[in-house]
Amino acid sequence: MLxxxxxxxxxxxxxxxxxxxxxxxxxxxxNIIPLxxxxxxxxxxxxxxxxxxxxxxxxxxxTLKNGDKIITNGGIIGTITSIEETNAxxxxxxxxxxxxxxxEAVLKKI
Numbered sequence: 023m024l025x026x027x028x029x030x031x032x033x034x035x036x037x038x039x040x041x042x043x044x045x046x047x048x049x050x051x052x053n054i055i056p057l058x059x060x061x062x063x064x065x066x067x068x069x070x071x072x073x074x075x076x077x078x079x080x081x082x083x084x085t086l087k088n089g090d091k092i093i094t095n096g097g098i099i100g101t102i103t104s105i106e107e108t109n110a111x112x113x114x115x116x117x118x119x120x121x122x123x124x125x126e127a128v129l130k131k132i
Contacts (some may be wrong), residue, residue, distance in 0.1 A: 083125045091132040
């Protein structure tokens with residue numbers, strides 16, 4: 023038992039602890055730096071562009087008007103015939119078929 027205590031106290035000497043405190047950075051705090059770098063890369067490569075696309079899509083939805091040609095998320099191509107206040111619109115497709123869709127179903131303007 024005495025040898026175990028002496029080996030533990032010998033491995034953690036006071037000068038070693040003092041050097042960690044005087045430098046201000048320990049090995050465990052250096053391990054978090056790669057994680058922070060990965061999080062920053064993830065934000066700038068994935069989250070930031072997605073937020074930008076979402077903002078542009080909302081802006082495009084707000085500028086839709088009668089007569090605009092659109093493509094829906096389902097791939098239907100049509101022309102807007104009327105826009106209702108309840109977040110819905112009617113589009114005319116080929117052969118005069120009228121379809122009622124929500125604004126969120128619009129993928130892009132042609």
